[in-house]
Amino acid sequence: MIKLALLADFFTFSRLIISIMIVILGIHKKLRTFRYMIFLLLLGWTTDILDGKFARSASVASYLSSFDFIVDVILIISSFTYLFILGLVSKQFFTFYILAILLIAFISNSKSMVMLISFPLTILPFIFAYYLDIASFLISLIWLTLVLISQKGRFFEVIAEFAEGFPFGLLKSTANFFRKLSKHPS
Secondary structure (H helix, E strand, C coil): HHHHHHHHHHHHHHHHHHHHHHHHHHHHHHHHHHHHHHHHHHHHHHHHHHHHEEEHHHCCCCCCCHHHHHHHHHHHHHHHHHHCCCCCHHHHHHHHHHHHHHHHCCCCCHHHHHHHHHHHHHHHHHHHHHHHHHHHHHHHHHHHHHHHHEEEEHHHHHHHHHHCCCCHHHCCHHHHHHHHHHHCCC
């Protein structure tokens, strides 16, 4: 199943390209690019879903599989950078949050802690979409609904993985709950 692993790598690598494209859009400093940024962001998260599907189907590890989470964080930071370049978030907030992510990543060495601090940045572009471009917000909402319906089990698995990786086993019962939900057929 090397072909599936290569497809997974293709989608992971494409997310890096999408991240670069998002920052380039920001360099134009034109608010009219906002809708394109949201489109690229949705495309990026779609490639995340696809690389995961292909990686789990492959019987061998792909070359980029160990970098998948880092690429996810790069996508999150690229959209945050776009918002900063456009002046939608302040320099102080931008600097503080980037330093906080880096500090937590290096000190805690915990994927769950990085996920926790990155989550607000993941949804921030969509909050801005609500106020700046309602059409892209509605498209994002439809996309999210379709993803949650079609990927419900995987969504619960991700929550379980987050809870399992939380320091000191504080969310162990939450992890068990979501692990059971992820295996439930309905």
